[in-house]
Amino acid sequence: MEIVDKISLKYLTERRNKVNTKDPEDYGESALTHFLHNNKNGVSSFFKEDAISFTQEALQQLKPKEEISYEIAHKALQTDLFAPIEVPFLAVKKPKFQFIDLFAGIGGFRLAFQNLGGKCVFTSEWDKEAKRTYLTNFGELPFGDITKEKTKSFIPDGFEVLCAGFPCQAFSIAGKRGGFDDTRGTLFFDVAEIIKRKQPKAFFLENVKGLRSHDKGRTLETILYVLRNDLGYFVPDPQILNAKDYGVPQNRERIFIVGFHPSTGIDSFNYPKPIDKTVSFADVKEADVVPTKYYLSTQYLKTLEEHKARHASKGNGFGFEVIADNGIANAVVCGGMGRERNLVFDNRITDFNPTTKIKGEVNRDGIRKMTPREWARLQGFPDEFIIPVADASAYKQFGNSVAVPAIQATARELLKTLKFI
Numbered sequence: 001m002e003i004v005d006k007i008s009l010k011y012l013t014e015r016r017n018k019v020n021t022k023d024p025e026d027y028g029e030s031a032l033t034h035f036l037h038n039n040k041n042g043v044s045s046f047f048k049e050d051a052i053s054f055t056q057e058a059l060q061q062l063k064p065k066e067e068i069s070y071e072i073a074h075k076a077l078q079t080d081l082f083a084p085i086e087v088p089f090l091a092v093k094k095p096k097f098q099f100i101d102l103f104a105g106i107g108g109f110r111l112a113f114q115n116l117g118g119k120c121v122f123t124s125e126w127d128k129e130a131k132r133t134y135l136t137n138f139g140e141l142p143f144g145d146i147t148k149e150k151t152k153s154f155i156p157d158g159f160e161v162l163c164a165g166f167p168c169q170a171f172s173i174a175g176k177r178g179g180f181d182d183t184r185g186t187l188f189f190d191v192a193e194i195i196k197r198k199q200p201k202a203f204f205l206e207n208v209k210g211l212r213s214h215d216k217g218r219t220l221e222t223i224l225y226v227l228r229n230d231l232g233y234f235v236p237d238p239q240i241l242n243a244k245d246y247g248v249p250q251n252r253e254r255i256f257i258v259g260f261h262p263s264t265g266i267d268s269f270n271y272p273k274p275i276d277k278t279v280s281f282a283d284v285k286e287a288d289v290v291p292t293k294y295y296l297s298t299q300y301l302k303t304l305e306e307h308k309a310r311h312a313s314k315g316n317g318f319g320f321e322v323i324a325d326n327g328i329a330n331a332v333v334c335g336g337m338g339r340e341r342n343l344v345f346d347n348r349i350t351d352f353n354p355t356t357k358i359k360g361e362v363n364r365d366g367i368r369k370m371t372p373r374e375w376a377r378l379q380g381f382p383d384e385f386i387i388p389v390a391d392a393s394a395y396k397q398f399g400n401s402v403a404v405p406a407i408q409a410t411a412r413e414l415l416k417t418l419k420f421i
């Protein structure tokens with residue numbers, strides 16, 4: 001078979017997915033995109049076999065009358081069959097180090113480490129919609145469930161930094177000294193296991209502030225015990241950083257844990273100092289917001305007010321706040337009433353015809369929800385970051401993500417300590 005024209009990867013994948021029902025155990029497209037991104041840096045062998053099989057299957061569907069052998073597919077891949085993927089955040093040309101991105105979400109860690117000259121050589125995220133956002137922006141489809149041995153088998157050797165914003169879970173240590181085996185069955189176990197197998201020079205873990213007090217402090221204690229005693233890394237005391245101290249108008253506290261391999265000889269580390277920059281919501285506010293999408297109806301605003309009053313009297317629960325232009329937002333979070341926690345006042349409402357219906361009449365006070373782009377900006381994602389998903393998914397993804405500037409400031413210190421930059 002002669003393959004003359006370049007094939008668009010997107011075209012091929014869409015065509016294939018139309019034919020096959022999407023199999024969650026399907027590693028082909030992830031392997032192919034990872035292969036294409038790593039064909040000149042010595043790690044492509046980890047993805048090669050599955051990338052060829054995927055290409056074979058996809059080409060066969062494209063050319064049903066011809067027989068596409070494994071060899072043909074292999075040759076096709078070697079001859080740059082695929083047109084270059086156009087994405088806003090391409091890998092750096094001459095990387096200073098390699099890293100892997102676990103629990104990748106939409107790639108907040110990746111953005112930060114890529115900005116500092118790193119090359120991502122493996123990524124894993126199992127949420128379908130988050131994967132779509134990731135692929136659209138970085139051109140690489142994350143592998144899925146990281147607890148699966150098959151997924152782990154794709155992780156290349158020799159990368160320098162492991163990044164993971166893993167979900168927080170309790171360990172059933174039942175009074176024992178919390179060690180590696182006691183964490184089995186949790187996602188931290190998988191992170192620790194990958195560190196143990198691959199021995200990266202450093203890691204950077206991120207979690208909610210509540211990790212400190214989770215299970216009366218036992219969860220964090222176990223994590224540190226495993227990282228320090230079982231894995232032998234130098235792990236300075238974890239630090240809580242607030243996104244607002246690193247250039248975005250969001251009050252978001254998260255715990256950061258970094259560690260250095262014993263072979264580095266590193267035995268001290270300083271987390272970054274807050275930067276001297278005042279920012280407020282006005283800096284991220286969108287100018288042209290679609291009224292019917294984001295302004296609240298009078299009725300809904302009333303419901304929120306009543307809800308807030310009811311819970312305030314009990315001293316707990318949900319409360320929204322109207323963020324002033326010169327104020328800063330509460331942490332953006334997904335789930336529950338996360339989207340309604342931060343409302344904004346937008347006096348453009350005065351130009352807006354109040355008879356337009358938004359499930360009832362629009363409120364006259366100019367109160368609206370923040371937009372997904374505003375959430376992106378609150379997390380420090382640049383405007384080139386494409387939001388390819390529906391609003392509901394976008395809020396979830398940015399709420400789950402990280403404040404990129406705080407991650408980047410810490411990553412810079414970590415890489416300076418390692419003398420990579």
Ligand SMILES: C[S@@+](CC[C@H](N)C(=O)[O-])C[C@H]1O[C@@H](n2cnc3c(N)ncnc32)[C@H](O)[C@@H]1O
Pocket residue numbers: 103104105106107108109124125126127130144145146147165166167187397400401402
């Ligand atoms: C707190 S978020 C991390 C977000 C990420 N740091 C970012 O910048 O967007 C945790 C992510 O882990 C993913 N996740 C949870 N369990 C997983 C698993 N077993 N395998 C792969 N991803 C998983 C979730 O879907 C979620 O997106």
